[in-house]
Amino acid sequence: MSPEPVETLAATAVGREAAPRGGVARSSRRVMNLSHVLRQAARRFPNEIGFVDGARTVTWGEMEARVDAMAAELAHRGVGKGDRILVQSKNCLEMFESMFAAFRIGAVWVPTNFRQTPGEVAYLASASGAALMICHADFPEHVPAVLAEAPTVTAVIAIGAADFGPDYADLVAARLGEKAKVADVEHDDPCWFFFTSGTTGRPKAAVLTHGQMAFVITNHLCDLMPGTTQADASLVVAPLSHGAGVHQLVQVARAVKTVLLPSEKFDPAEAWRLVEQWRVTNMFTVPTITKLLAEHPSVNTYDHSSLRYVIYAGAPMYREDQKRALKALGKVLVQYFGLGEVTGNITVLPPALHDPEDGPSVKLGTCGFERTGIQVQIQNDMGEEVQPFETGEICVCGPAVFAGYYDNPEANAKAFRDGWFRTGDLGHMDSEGFVYITGRASDMYISGGSNVYPREVEEKVLTHPAVAEVAILGVPDPMWGEVGVAVCVLREGASLAEDELIAFLDGKVARYKMPRRVHFWDALPKSAYGKITKKMVREALAERGLLEMPPATRSA
Known part of the structure; x- marks a missing residue:
């Protein structure tokens, strides 16, 4: 549908070789289509709740059928492999399903942050070359802005009743029972344009791929939430368009139910009520939200003994805030350091290494050690590794590193050096391999x-x-x-x-x-x-x- 399909970026963006060394011929690197994790959950637990949105609950079997229906509708409209689907929506079932529907047909999911202005979303549509837009009915002003700036967008689907397009629910209902053809994908086929926050300029589209994200799912389960099963439940307290979306994709791989807050405005008391009601075992947050949860009076009103992992990322957590959170919640904090370009996979500080009291054995200020399968190196301006405790730029390599920025060779040239992704964060590493972030270079x-x-x-x-x-x-x-x-x-x-x-x-x-x-x-x-x-x-x-x-x- 899109006039210019996305090309594989792994070789061109970061200088990787297109063909393997050693004389071993390989025509393709076939991998699992990421939408298969939903099908796996539905096969094993078809009648168990997979999604909770207020009073609305959806089983894994129902969600699988709904995703198949929407994928069939998208294919009917001519959306196919490599096409980009722009999604402007607050957290809801349909937004989450649209990710799997896009993956299933080999299209690229391009979520926006729902708080962005019409002009900002129009830029993302244009920059991504989106072919179709899915927009929540609460954001009618975003549609004309997108259509004016992004001529590649030829159709719009509404989530809810709206004048600008057919209702997602009606389209799903009309095709329930249809089975969409699952697109064959290779390791470097794009599945998600993860837009940076644009804190130092206009947002850039980090290209995430099917093979890369399969590693990320495995790594998150290994390093952040070991022992996770279908008996768990996960509370969403951040927009699904970015880190929270990655976290919930991981939950689906273990058939963990996802529980949404009833409002886009964060309410700590409501969050704790849901933790008690659904026996929530994990949640993904940022330090400011963790701080709000731990310091709100309602933390003592509701039972949160089910929690095993309160995962925070996006920025280091100040030590004094860590202490207060640990005293309120117990040893359930998990810190990880990882930009969107590395999809969260750089370092981890597990619960056992979060101590509520300072002492000689506590590594104050660390963001943890290298994630499984990931190598971190502290480099000087020449790209040379520095000595332990010496400050430099935190650089990383490994299977979680993205393919490159879409249609942005200048940004790719700055982001990579000798195969290392340059995070732009300054820090040092101690002699045991623990990383300490000093701050952004800027x-x-x-x-x-x-x-x-x-x-x-x-x-x-x-x-x-x-x-x-x-x-x-x-x-x-x-x-x-x-x-x-x-x-x-x-x-x-x-x-x-x-x-x-x-x-x-x-x-x-x-x-x-x-x-x-x-x-x-x-x-x-x-x-x-x-x-x-x-x-x-x-x-x-x-x-x-x-x-x-x-x-x-x-x-x-």
């Missing part, structure tokens, strides 16, 4: 000729009992080049003055690392995924006219 600033890594100072700020959240950025200064500015959110009922916090930090960090200004806000800006991003904090500072240092601080 977060570091230079004050008086010395490098300052804000995360180190942020950890110290959060040891003050009045501070709930903090972000520190480097801003221009005519005398020192750059100086630090801290933006803090205080705990409810707490009070703190700028000079009091500066005095608190005195002796805890070197003077050149001390923030020169401290601002107290009611809240820090967060991305659509609940993460605090320095780009958004900087934009907020600029809007408030706080990027210029007052004369009184410039000679400090």
Whole structure:
């Protein structure tokens, strides 16, 4: 349907050889079509609940039939292997099913974050060359924007009753009982365009493939949730378009029921109620959501003893927040470090290594050790491996690394060096192989000729009992080049003055690392995924006219 089908990117994007060495001829690398994990669950547990959305429950057998029906409808419309399907939807059954329907016919799933504006979604449609759009009825303004900017989109399907296209439910009902032909796929055939968040520019489409994602599923089950079975249940507390979608795909591979929150607005009390009701055993979060869950009064109202794995990723968790969460939830925290380009597979810190108390055996600040089958290397600017404890860029290789950015050779050239994917994160590795993230390379600033890594100072700020959240950025200064500015959110009922916090930090960090200004806000800006991003904090500072240092601080 799409005029320009996606080509295999593995060889061209990252310089891999198209043919194997050693004289062994191989015409293809046939792999399982990822939609087969749903068929496996339906075969083994057809009458068990696979999906929960409020009062609505769907069995594995019902979901398999519905996905087959939608896949048959898409094929009838001429959508086939390599075509891109853009999906603009909040979390719901139909959105989740659309992933498997796309995979089944060999198409590429292109989910957006539902909070993105019509113009932002239109850009994703154009950049991906989408052939068809599936849009939730709650977002009618996104459809004309997409159709205006992306001429490749020739049809729209609505989730719910809408004027812009036929209802997904009606199309499924009309084809129930039809069996869609499962597309044959090879290892490097694309299945998912995972758009980056665009914190340093316009979003880029990371190409995830059937073979790569099969490894990711296996790796997640091995390293993050060992022992997971169909008796488990998983709560979704983040958009399925990104990391949470990967996590739920993994759940399907073990027939674990997926439980949705009833509203897109995060409600900790409702989350804990569902944990108790469905005996939830795992959930995927980001540090800010984990913090909200652990510190909300409702954590003591509902029974959460069923939880075995509260997995957090997207950013390192500050130590003080870790301690509070461990005391509230027990030793159930699992941290992993991994960008979308490596689909979460870089390091893991399992529950046994999360300790609620500091001590000589606790590795403070680590994001864990290398994931199974993955190699991490800390490199200098020349691409050379540095010594233990020496700071450099965190680079990674292994089967979880994506094929490359779609239609973006310049970005691919920057992202890879000698076969290593460059994460853009700075850090070091100790002699035992534990990795420590210092921060994004773009977060570091230079004050008086010395490098300052804000995360180190942020950890110290959060040891003050009045501070709930903090972000520190480097801003221009005519005398020192750059100086630090801290933006803090205080705990409810707490009070703190700028000079009091500066005095608190005195002796805890070197003077050149001390923030020169401290601002107290009611809240820090967060991305659509609940993460605090320095780009958004900087934009907020600029809007408030706080990027210029007052004369009184410039000679400090």
